[in-house]
Amino acid sequence: MSKNIQAIRGMHDLLPTHSPLWQRLEDGAREVLEGYGYQEIRTPLVEVTELFKRSIGEVTDIVEKEMYSFTDRNGDSLSLRPEGTASCVRAAIEHGLLAQPQRLWYRGPMFRHERPQRGRYRQFHQIGVEVFGLDGPDIDLEVILLTRRLWRALGIDGLRLEINTLGDAPERAAYRDALTAYLGRHLDQLDEDSRKRLHTNPLRILDSKDPRTQAVVADAPRLIDHLGGTSRDHFAALCAGLDEAGLDYEQNPRLVRGLDYYNRTVFEWTTDDLGAQGTVCAGGRYDGLVEQLGGRATPAVGFALGVERAVALLEQRDDPAAPSLDAYLVAVGDAAQARAIQIAEDLRDALPGMRLMCHCGGGSFKSQFKKADRSGAQLALVLGEAELAQGLIGVKPLRGTGEQETIAIRDLPKRLKRLD
Structure with a gap:
């Protein structure tokens, strides 16, 4: 391989x-x-x-x-x-x-x-x-x-x-000449990088982390004096x-x-x-x-x-964990799964900014609820074939306390808005 x-x-x-x-x-x-x-x-x-x-x-x-x-x-x-x-x-x-x-x-x-x-x-x-x-x-x-x-x-x-x-540039040029002359008298005490910079970029030597160079720099001319x-x-x-x-x-x-x-x-x-x-x-x-x-x-x-x-x-x-979802839509049965996508779209239209994940890929209620819980969602929206036939949907809290309730699908945006 x-x-x-x-x-x-x-x-x-x-x-x-x-x-x-x-x-x-x-x-x-x-x-x-x-x-x-x-x-x-x-x-x-x-x-x-x-x-x-x-x-x-x-x-x-x-x-x-x-x-x-x-x-x-x-x-x-x-x-x-x-x-x-x-x-x-x-x-x-x-x-x-x-x-x-x-x-x-x-x-x-x-x-x-x-x-x-x-x-x-x-x-x-x-x-x-x-x-x-x-x-x-x-x-x-x-x-x-x-x-x-x-x-x-x-x-x-x-x-x-x-x-x-x-x-300004002329002041810095005058200082550069004074600094170069001073450092040139202590060349053997400078680290290798500083010796390379002496005639190209001597001001960078002031920022050296080498202890011996720092000791030399401590007594160097000061820019502010120029x-x-x-x-x-x-x-x-x-x-x-x-x-x-x-x-x-x-x-x-x-x-x-x-x-x-x-x-x-x-x-x-x-x-x-x-x-x-x-x-x-x-x-x-x-x-x-x-x-x-x-x-x-x-x-x-x-x-x-x-x-x-x-x-x-x-x-x-801070904890870098991803922000939780507001809701996870669980749907079991061919008709419920087909309808769930449109219900999710209608909710996003009615409640802009809502973080809603619609389950895809099928599976039992049990397996879907496990995924809903792992998603970190606050609520599970539960849609089965029987509920769909009556125009109903379940709303089940996944965090804290609260009982599942069943409401009309058409009332879901208003109910979730009150919960928010």
Whole structure:
């Protein structure tokens, strides 16, 4: 026999027992985002590779090592999207959305060829927000407060907010020179990855988890000391807004994010409940990216939330069992089974939103009742040949107390509505 085909390593099936938590997260996010006036955008899974090289940066780990890229039949280099911001910017430019401010949100799968581990997968899902055309600290504040409201809506607690400012491009360039000079004097104390990044992406060294490198970084020049008045004022206003909103946060000077396009505000929501993959949501400002991708200069800010990590937090707090049915329709006898499907359709017309399963496949009353009970339904609707001949149907509670009653089929919608 041939070997069974299995899912690709790092890519997982979402089974019905876990779907409810995903639906809860997605529905909760949509409700919160729409409450802030954000509109959904959906972009393709595949883009030209150049989009990500120009936006994320050619010397980042994502572009150098992790993208799923291929040459199609036309000879074009294409890639599965590793993140959502670049695609959103491309779509906004292409469709002329940037003539006025835009508040957009998206959800869907992303792809990176990483070593799979808990909270890090090769196909993973994000819910993201992108705001275009607003340059003040007030929109940075709104985006962060929006995430706080989402945690509250989902019942997720214990997350920590870390914030930092990266300044503007000229300020960051001056700091980069100072940091490179300092780290170059301690080259032998840096880990291998940090030595590779020294002349390509030295700010990422600030985020190193290597203990010896961390000891070197502790005495490194500080980015905030290289910022001008405008960047300092922007960050101070954001911090004042967070204080006014009563939102606790930590200023983390080592927080730099892994993508080249960030400037000024960056932030992360982190937890200790997920092991090494503790960042649940992260984002910041990227005022130069639209122009970098061919649009007119447009300020922008956004974030991405890791769905798998947020669901893992929900799983620690909730039972992921599937929601129960309202009713299960049991029918025995050829005529009853033929009529049951139409009764079920009539009920769905009369009671929109009702969760009703109609038994299919025949079987005795006993076997059908076993399936009705295993379904988790609150009620069994019982239709036999004798009941059908009289225009009657049984209503039997499957949970708690209550006796079976028999009513006219035509009265069933009104009876179930009263029970609801």
